[in-house]
Amino acid sequence: MSQAATLDPTVTAAACLGALLRRLRSFNGLTQAGLGRRTGYHGSYIGAVERSAVRPSRELVERCDEALQADGVLLMLWSLVDPEGSLTATDDDEPSLEVAAPDAGPGPGGAVFEAVEVARRAEASELGPGTLAGVERTVARLRDAAAGTPPGELIPAVLAQLGYVGRLLERRPTLAQHRRLLVAAGWLSVLVAQLSFEAGDREAAEASRDAAFRLARQAGHAELAAWSVEALALWALADGRFTDALELAQSGQDLAPPASAAAVQLALDEAQAWASLGDQSRAAGARHQAALTRAMLPTASW
Helix, strand or coil: CCCCCCCCCCCCHHHHHHHHHHHHHHHCCCCHHHHHHHHCCCHHHHHHHHCCCCCCCHHHHHHHHHHCCCCCHHHHHHHHHCCCCCCCCCCCCCCCCCCCCCCCCCCCCCHHHHHHHHHHHHHHHCCCCCHHHHHHHHHHHHHHHCCCCCHHHHHHHHHHHHHHHHHHHCCCCCHHHHHHHHHHHHHHHHHHHHHHHHCCCHHHHHHHHHHHHHHHHHHCCHHHHHHHHHHHHHHHHHHCCHHHHHHHHHHHHHHCCCCCHHHHHHHHHHHHHHHHCCCHHHHHHHHHHHHHHHHCCCCCCC
């Protein structure tokens, strides 16, 4: 595929919108007719918007933004095309191709130039600004909520977020973004595993735990891998398989970063296993190790 021409910041907002729509459509492997089918409009209307021959309706831009996963960039440009909201195109399948009047758009340094820069950054990664940070904040909130929320109420929200992360992984992320998404998916999978076990769905718990471990290995994330092993240790304790729990807790500590919440919990699991096996001296040693590790944790760590 030949490289598209660089967007010119001196052109109108309508032209910027059309150029970005064409570029995102091409990146997604869609023809004008294909995008039209996805959005419920004729391909000729899509083509007219790309040529900036019409002012598109907000509904069309919203549908294109969603279909092309543009994270609101198309809508942002549309607001510059028609800030008053008076549209010349209709929402019918056969819109009249009324030519839009030329915009007296600002030159470089103005709103159109800024919009082009946002669009260019969005195109570079296919992930809008703040998307990954938002995912990570949501993951943190879901993990915090797990302590006081019944599993049946929280699992659907966690699965929905996991599905969203999966869709983001399909959108040409950079290597760094890819790793962050893998880690987010891994934390969510650990959470699904824990919640499913609490809900009595052992099959779902084990499948999610296995997925979390694979994601941790792919991302090279030691603490995530340790937490996925901790889940097995916890389940072994719950089943009364104390020797298995001991071995899992110790192997998990080998994986965990020295000053991490996972290392603390795995040491406590080891202590519980030793106590259940009748060795109180070693149980006390494991509890002491957990206390030392906890003292090294940052205040916000969990």
